[in-house]
Amino acid sequence: MLINWRRLILYMTFGVLLAGILFTAGCSNLPSDQGGQARVTATPDSNSLPGVGPDTVADVAANTSPAVVKISTRVSSGQESSPFFNDPFFRQFFGQPYAPRQQEEGLGSGFLISSDGYILTNEHVIDGANQISVTVSGYENDFEASVAGADYDLDLALLKINAQAELPFLTLGNSDQIRVGNWVIAIGNPYGLDHTVTTGVISAKGRPVSIEDRQYENLLQTDASINPGNSGGPLLNLNGEVIGINTAISAEAQGIGFAIPTSTVQQVLEDLKSGQNEVRPWIGVQVRPVDQEIANYLGLSEVAGAAVAGVVNGSPAQKAGLRMWDVVVEFNGVKINNADDLVAAIKAVPVGSRVKMMIVRNRQLYPVDISVVEKPRNIR
Numbered sequence: 001m002l003i004n005w006r007r008l009i010l011y012m013t014f015g016v017l018l019a020g021i022l023f024t025a026g027c028s029n030l031p032s033d034q035g036g037q038a039r040v041t042a043t044p045d046s047n048s049l050p051g052v053g054p055d056t057v058a059d060v061a062a063n064t065s066p067a068v069v070k071i072s073t074r075v076s077s078g079q080e081s082s083p084f085f086n087d088p089f090f091r092q093f094f095g096q097p098y099a100p101r102q103q104e105e106g107l108g109s110g111f112l113i114s115s116d117g118y119i120l121t122n123e124h125v126i127d128g129a130n131q132i133s134v135t136v137s138g139y140e141n142d143f144e145a146s147v148a149g150a151d152y153d154l155d156l157a158l159l160k161i162n163a164q165a166e167l168p169f170l171t172l173g174n175s176d177q178i179r180v181g182n183w184v185i186a187i188g189n190p191y192g193l194d195h196t197v198t199t200g201v202i203s204a205k206g207r208p209v210s211i212e213d214r215q216y217e218n219l220l221q222t223d224a225s226i227n228p229g230n231s232g233g234p235l236l237n238l239n240g241e242v243i244g245i246n247t248a249i250s251a252e253a254q255g256i257g258f259a260i261p262t263s264t265v266q267q268v269l270e271d272l273k274s275g276q277n278e279v280r281p282w283i284g285v286q287v288r289p290v291d292q293e294i295a296n297y298l299g300l301s302e303v304a305g306a307a308v309a310g311v312v313n314g315s316p317a318q319k320a321g322l323r324m325w326d327v328v329v330e331f332n333g334v335k336i337n338n339a340d341d342l343v344a345a346i347k348a349v350p351v352g353s354r355v356k357m358m359i360v361r362n363r364q365l366y367p368v369d370i371s372v373v374e375k376p377r378n379i380r
Contacts (some may be wrong), residue, residue, distance in 0.1 A: 060185055060240045061197045066137045067168040068233060070189045071121055071145070071159075073106040073129035109188035109233030110134070110159065111242065115166040117143075118273070119159040120265065121232030122247055123150045124214075126157050134161050137195070149272030153280055153375075154264060155214060155247060157232075158272040170234060173241025175220065175261035178202055186224040186246055186257070188233030200224030200255070208340040209258055210289070215343040219258040220244045226257035235259040281346050281353075282375035284315020287339045290327060298325060299363045305329045306342040312379065320370040323361070330358035346372065 108125030112118065119134065126132055132145040143161035150157040178184075179202065186198045200223040207219040222235065226246050235244035244259030271278060287306040288294075295303045305327040311317045328336050331345040332355040349355055349372045357368050 056238055057183075057185060057197070057199055060236060060238060061187065064170055064185075064234070064236060064240050065187055065195045065197070067112045067170045068137075068187045068189075068195060069110045069112065069119060070135040070192075070194055071108045071110050071119075071125055071232065072133045072135070072142070073108070073126055074131040075104045075106060075128045107189065107192055107229045108231045109229065109246070111187075111232075111234045112136075112167050112169040113172065113242075114169050117161040117163055117167055118148065119145065119161065120245060121157050121159060122245065122260075123152055123155045123157040125232045126150070126159070127152075132159065134159065135194075136161075136163075136167065139163075149275045151268055151272065151278065153214070154268060155216070155260065156245070156265060156268065156272065158269070170236075170240070170242050172262045172266060173237055173239065173243045175243040175263045178205070178220070178237060178243050180204060183238055184222055184224055184243065185236045185238070186222070186226055186230065186233060187236070188226075188230035188246060190225075190227035190229040192229060196230075198225040200257075203256070205261075207258060210339055215340060216247070216258070216260070217340070217344070218261060218264060219247070220261050222257050222259060223255035224257060225255075230257075279351055280375035281349050281351050281372045282315075282379070283320075283346060283370055283372060284312035284317040284379075285322060286310035286312075287328070287342055289339045298327060298360070300327065300360060304337045305360065306336050306339040316371045316373055320368050322359070322368065322370075325361075327360040328357055329360055329365075331355065332357070 106125065106129070108121060110119045110121035110125070113120050126147060127150075132147070133142040134145045135142050143163065145159040145161050148158040148160045182202050184200060184202055186200070188196060190196050202220060203223050204221040205218075207216075207221045209216040209219055220235065220243070222244075224235070230246045233246045234242040235246055237243050242262055244261050245265065246257065246259050268278065286309045288309045290300065290303055290305045290307050292303055294300075294307055298307075308317075308322055308324055308326045308328065311322055311324065328342055330336055331342055332349055332353075334341070334345045334348075336342045336345065351372060351374045353372045354369060355372060357370055359366050359368055
């Protein structure tokens, strides 16, 4: 066979040129260091991130879950509700869906804070209970618990159980050091499902929340899943320290839960152990924030103030002549923009003081003198 050498040489030359072009194009996007060699930056492996590994949450859960307890209560009541909805936060949104009966059962969570059986939980978990049972992991029988101390306004309760052996317990961390965006772990008994672990981040700090007749301050907000039965359980950092007590959810939005920070708990823990209650300034009103609808209905010039939603019989508010739908716009010289402002202003006044407040009634501004007294123990 005859070989066309001229054509072969032409094809070989073209191939060499094409290979050179492709090689140059392939290398043109690689940055070079000063030595002329290509430098490639590797994507960091999650295992190498400082302080966080694939088993971090699992390790924290394994180490802390034994100290998380289930709290069961029996409450004398004229109405029945699902035990999972025996919680003001959920009753507000779901109501009481069942027929009357004499005994009401409740379920919640808590956690041991000492080896001798002290347990922290929410006050609303055990409020009004005539029997409190605590289930501790590893023990066949439940423990009967007594209330060492409770604070209705802060929604905190300290229980005590007696065991023959030392119990596992959790350490209270510093909630002031937690940052928005930090990972957190919630452990509890939602819907009676023992030791359920959920994770999320701190979404915000210092949230005020008003639910029924409680006004919470300085709450931690998280997107860790918190459901009925989680109330009273711990919110943990990645060191396994408690930085909050799971307290409430928002039924109006997904991924919004709240926890009482440990900074609040530590301020009153010794008082709870001794059974002492902090003196609470009180005037005897229930209030709600003023929204656009209320402002229009009452003929207010601005959407501001705290609307009176109820007045307690025999209270300073009743004696001062306050009425339903009066709007408090000033208290003791402090402008009131919302319900939380009024709660804070009342708390700042010493018990026994007499102060002036300004209210709007029938579109007119009126001054009112009112006494501030200690909140009675039987008032909720």
